[in-house]
Amino acid sequence: MKAAVIVFPGSNCDRDMAAALEKVTGVKPMMVWHQDTELPDIDLIALPGGFSYGDYLRSGAMAAQSSIMRAVKLKADAGVRVLAVCNGFQIATEVGLLPGALMRNAGLKFVCRDVGLRVENARTGFTSGYTKNQTISIPVAHHDGNYFADAATLDALEHSGQVVFRYTDNPNGSARDIAGIINAAGNVLGMMPHPERLIEPELGGIDGLPLFESLLGKLH
Amino acid sequence: MTFKSFEITPQVIDEHGFTPEEYERVLKALGRTPNITELGIFSVMWSEHCSYKSSRIHLKKLPTNAPWVICGPGENAGVIDIGDGWAAIFKMESHNHPSYIEPYQGAATGVGGILRDVFTMGARPIANMNALRFGDVDHPKMRHLIAGVVSGIGGYGNCVGVPTVGGEVNFHSSYNGNILVNAMTVGLARTDKIFYSAAAGIGNPVVYVGSKTGRDGIHGATMASAAFTEDSDAKRPTVQVGDPFTEKLLIEACLELMASDAIVAIQDMGAAGLTSSSVEMASKGGVGIELDLDQVPCRESGMVPYEMMLSESQERMLMILKPGREDFARTIFHKWGLDFAIIGHITDTECLVLKFGGKTVCDIPLAPIGDDAPLYNRPYVATPKREPLEIIEEPNDYGQALVKLMGSPDMASRRWIWEQYDHMVMADTIARPGGDAAIVRVHGTQKALAMSTDCTPRYCFADPYEGGKQAVAEVWRNITAVGALPLAITDCMNFGNPQRPDIMGQFVGCIEGMAAACTALDFPVVSGNVSLYNETNGTGILPTPAIGGVGLLENYSIMATLPFKAAAESIILIGETNGHLGQSLYLREILGREDGPPPPVDLVAERRNGDCVRELIKNKYVSAVHDVSDGGLIAALCDMAMASGIGCSIDQFLHTVLFGEDQARYIVTTSKPEAVLNSAEVAGVVAAVIGTTGGNTIKVEKVLNVSLVDIKASHNAFFPKLMNG
Numbered sequence: 025m026k027a028a029v030i031v032f033p034g035s036n037c038d039r040d041m042a043a044a045l046e047k048v049t050g051v052k053p054m055m056v057w058h059q060d061t062e063l064p065d066i067d068l069i070a071l072p073g074g075f076s077y078g079d080y081l082r083s084g085a086m087a088a089q090s091s092i093m094r095a096v097k098l099k100a101d102a103g104v105r106v107l108a109v110c111n112g113f114q115i116a117t118e119v120g121l122l123p124g125a126l127m128r129n130a131g132l133k134f135v136c137r138d139v140g141l142r143v144e145n146a147r148t149g150f151t152s153g154y155t156k157n158q159t160i161s162i163p164v165a166h167h168d169g170n171y172f173a174d175a176a177t178l179d180a181l182e183h184s185g186q187v188v189f190r191y192t193d194n195p196n197g198s199a200r201d202i203a204g205i206i207n208a209a210g211n212v213l214g215m216m217p218h219p220e221r222l223i224e225p226e227l228g229g230i231d232g233l234p235l236f237e238s239l240l241g242k243l244h
Numbered sequence: 245m246t247f248k249s250f251e252i253t254p255q256v257i258d259e260h261g262f263t264p265e266e267y268e269r270v271l272k273a274l275g276r277t278p279n280i281t282e283l284g285i286f287s288v289m290w291s292e293h294c295s296y297k298s299s300r301i302h303l304k305k306l307p308t309n310a311p312w313v314i315c316g317p318g319e320n321a322g323v324i325d326i327g328d329g330w331a332a333i334f335k336m337e338s339h340n341h342p343s344y345i346e347p348y349q350g351a352a353t354g355v356g357g358i359l360r361d362v363f364t365m366g367a368r369p370i371a372n373m374n375a376l377r378f379g380d381v382d383h384p385k386m387r388h389l390i391a392g393v394v395s396g397i398g399g400y401g402n403c404v405g406v407p408t409v410g411g412e413v414n415f416h417s418s419y420n421g422n423i424l425v426n427a428m429t430v431g432l433a434r435t436d437k438i439f440y441s442a443a444a445g446i447g448n449p450v451v452y453v454g455s456k457t458g459r460d461g462i463h464g465a466t467m468a469s470a471a472f473t474e475d476s477d478a479k480r481p482t483v484q485v486g487d488p489f490t491e492k493l494l495i496e497a498c499l500e501l502m503a504s505d506a507i508v509a510i511q512d513m514g515a516a517g518l519t520s521s522s523v524e525m526a527s528k529g530g531v532g533i534e535l536d537l538d539q540v541p542c543r544e545s546g547m548v549p550y551e552m553m554l555s556e557s558q559e560r561m562l563m564i565l566k567p568g569r570e571d572f573a574r575t576i577f578h579k580w581g582l583d584f585a586i587i588g589h590i591t592d593t594e595c596l597v598l599k600f601g602g603k604t605v606c607d608i609p610l611a612p613i614g615d616d617a618p619l620y621n622r623p624y625v626a627t628p629k630r631e632p633l634e635i636i637e638e639p640n641d642y643g644q645a646l647v648k649l650m651g652s653p654d655m656a657s658r659r660w661i662w663e664q665y666d667h668m669v670m671a672d673t674i675a676r677p678g679g680d681a682a683i684v685r686v687h688g689t690q691k692a693l694a695m696s697t698d699c700t701p702r703y704c705f706a707d708p709y710e711g712g713k714q715a716v717a718e719v720w721r722n723i724t725a726v727g728a729l730p731l732a733i734t735d736c737m738n739f740g741n742p743q744r745p746d747i748m749g750q751f752v753g754c755i756e757g758m759a760a761a762c763t764a765l766d767f768p769v770v771s772g773n774v775s776l777y778n779e780t781n782g783t784g785i786l787p788t789p790a791i792g793g794v795g796l797l798e799n800y801s802i803m804a805t806l807p808f809k810a811a812a813e814s815i816i817l818i819g820e821t822n823g824h825l826g827q828s829l830y831l832r833e834i835l836g837r838e839d840g841p842p843p844p845v846d847l848v849a850e851r852r853n854g855d856c857v858r859e860l861i862k863n864k865y866v867s868a869v870h871d872v873s874d875g876g877l878i879a880a881l882c883d884m885a886m887a888s889g890i891g892c893s894i895d896q897f898l899h900t901v902l903f904g905e906d907q908a909r910y911i912v913t914t915s916k917p918e919a920v921l922n923s924a925e926v927a928g929v930v931a932a933v934i935g936t937t938g939g940n941t942i943k944v945e946k947v948l949n950v951s952l953v954d955i956k957a958s959h960n961a962f963f964p965k966l967m968n969g
Contacts, residue, residue, distance in 0.1 A: 033489075040670060
């Protein structure tokens with residue numbers, strides 16, 4: 025599997041994401057700088073966590089205007105898989121790859137802890153390694169993870185199985201406990217929790233591993 | 245009033261913090277009257293913060309050497325060898341006064357400053373820690389201060405992407421007007437890629453990188469700005485504003501440049517900004533330095549040399565580059581969107597020369613700034629020893645006392661705090677907050693660093709010598725309790741006014757106690773910071789020598805954690821128990837008394853017991869390990885039970901044994917009690933089986949039996965109730 029990790033100047037989970045991808049695929053992903061304008065032939069694009077351009081403005085708003093995101097959008101439209109985690113999810117909503125928005129946490133504080141997730145859709149290319157309704161534990165670490173969309177959008181997401189992960193104990197006030205969604209075409213997954221942080225027992229568990237294995241299984 | 249005509253009056257001299265004698269020294273060093281820029285430079289270089297004039301004599305008593313020490317105090321941070329070509333670089337620093345004035349920015353810039361001290365030496369920061377002291381929980385400002393400090397630490401560290409993995413928090417009324425915010429950073433570098441600050445190479449370019457210089461944080465800003473400009477916005481805040489995104493860029497750009505051989509020397513612009521960095525770099529290298537201040541990137545127009553030299557704007561570094569490497573370096577900094585300016589060069593004059601507008605505005609010989617700096621052996625009186633306490637009464641209700649103790653401010657769960665810190669970013673945190681020591685892997689190896697910050701100020705106040713010993717010993721014990729070998733410490737010495745002999749006595753006592761412990765435990769000091777004048781309205785804080793320690797796990801697959809692992813395991817208490825209740829939390833929280841002497845620290849036993857525990861972990865004889873500290877034996881058992889959901893049952897003991905805070909002790913659990921007891925006996929260590937794990941209560945035969953649910957409820961309630969209630 026050929027993967028690329030997009031690196032914004034304020035990305036800080038880029039190395040973690042690359043390490044997780046390398047651990048599962050055995051191949052180092054390519055690291056792509058935010059000022060680049062083109063992407064080579066690849067199977068997966070990862071938008072990692074962090075603070076892309078500081079996020080002093082709305083999280084992900086500036087990143088959505090970057091030259092590399094134009095290239096990412098073209099690839100996504102062509103069907104290349106995009107894994108957008110945390111700040112990546114925020115960027116993906118800002119750039120229109122996914123519906124909705126991530127607002128400030130309901131508690132108004134940064135929250136970093138393991139949260140329970142229920143797998144709502146195990147029939148995606150990202151989640152086939154899980155089973156439907158399986159409960160897993162994955163860490164969150166964000167200030168702006170409060171997912172919002174209007175009722176019609178939320179209904180549509182639910183109806184078409186685009187809600188992929190739901191919090192079992194909502195840490196941020198997200199609408200309908202939504203932790204992760206996929207686009208209608210099924211190739212762009214956005215999620216606030218960090219699966220790349222939980223792929224080794226030493227780090228506290230391996231509940232993030234099946235996500236990467238799912239990608240590999242499908243793409244092999 | 246214009247810059248040129250600024251007169252050096254007695255008032256100006258006084259406002260720069262000089263005593264008349266100190267000003268005489270300035271005149272002698274220069275052989276003439278300084279101009280205002282020169283006066284400002286002497287003022288900051290001879291400030292307590294930069295010159296250590298009250299503390300230097302005593303700091304020399306601390307041991308700073310060991311075979312594994314690569315660089316001790318005097319550089320930006322301490323460096324130790326952790327084997328296989330790796331070095332750990334670390335330091336702790338205070339940001340107390342700014343954090344009281346503006347808690348968010350004060351704490352945030354404290355984190356930023358200590359990060360720079362570490363990455364300026366070539367290390368990638370891998371962990372942040374902090375040691376915080378707040379006042380009474382019902383003090384009207386305290387909620388605001390706690391909320392601001394915690395979100396400031398988180399706001400900076402989370403954005404920079406360095407995990408904040410642990411720390412400590414105490415509450416005491418002595419901090420009501422003067423909270424303490426001590427931040428520590430630990431970084432990793434290759435031993436052959438460590439960068440120092442001594443300038444070298446006549447003619448080499450002096451390069452400024454990072455953020456632009458503004459008028460923030462200028463020493464004596466009120467006086468200076470008002471005099472210079474006389475306009476309404478002259479009164480600039482003295483607290484700097486942090487920009488963690490720029491810091492992140494600066495880390496990446498510096499590390500990228502450091503991978504080459506272009507850098508001769510590098511130092512961050514911390515306290516006293518451009519002044520201390522240029523003066524210290526040139527002085528250390530025995531060279532001179534000439535700066536063209538017209539080249540300094542400024543945030544606003546009209547800044548004068550005095551302001552540029554004394555600004556404490558954040559996220560700036562000063563470097564000496566090899567000649568011809570300027571373009572190479574500039575490309576890297578521009579890639580990261582940072583300012584890069586050649587602002588001067590190294591000279592052979594051994595003077596600091598500043599040019600501005602084509603004129604020389606400062607010409608100071610560098611040697612006297614260091615050599616002639618004031619050095620005080622301030623008078624001090626030793627803190628009187630306290631008499632042992634008479635018989636101390638039992639609690640009316642043991643169960644209630646335990647529940648109350650576990651929910652008291654100094655014992656309660658800190659989860660509310662550390663959940664606001666990203667403690668997992670970088671995906672190498674293998675022991676998260678809540679244990680005895682945090683553990684972070686050396687990426688891609690089997691090695692890991694264990695780290696802890698500790699100090700028990702109430703002990704230091706009652707007996708500075710024993711308290712100083714205890715602070716070092718507790719760090720050593722916490723690192724030992726996870727199975728790591730403690731290697732070195734950094735100290736952050738927070739005290740009151742050194743011109744008061746009783747306060748100076750506290751300082752000297754703590755230093756001497758620390759020195760004894762460092763020597764006995766082979767635990768040298770490699771970096772540190774002194775923060776004096778922590779007092780409000782004449783009331784000093786409790787003496788608080790916060791210690792940050794680093795230890796090494798050669799193979800992190802062999803480490804210990806504190807949760808009980810299974811029911812029906814034996815609980816063994818390691819170390820001697822005398823039932824010492826003086827200065828205990830039991831005394832303060834249950835009986836409302838803060839008296840008696842603190843527990844003495846037997847350093848020989850400390851070492852023997854700790855070495856034994858490390859062996860037990862290595863031999864896999866024990867399943868859980870926890871040191872015994874605040875709250876005593878019963879509190880330690882509660883920690884282990886709450887973290888696991890497994891209760892325990894122990895033999896009948898008196899309150900002195902249950903709540904006593906005797907030192908050099910650990911609790912271990914095991915399925916092989918004989919093996920543990922034999923090992924202890926061979927090592928000459930006191931050890932005894934005191935009970936068994938299991939059940940869902942904390943049970944002491946015939947004394948108490950409290951459900952874990954009740955203890956946990958009390959333990960977890962404190963912070964949310966305080967902060968949200």
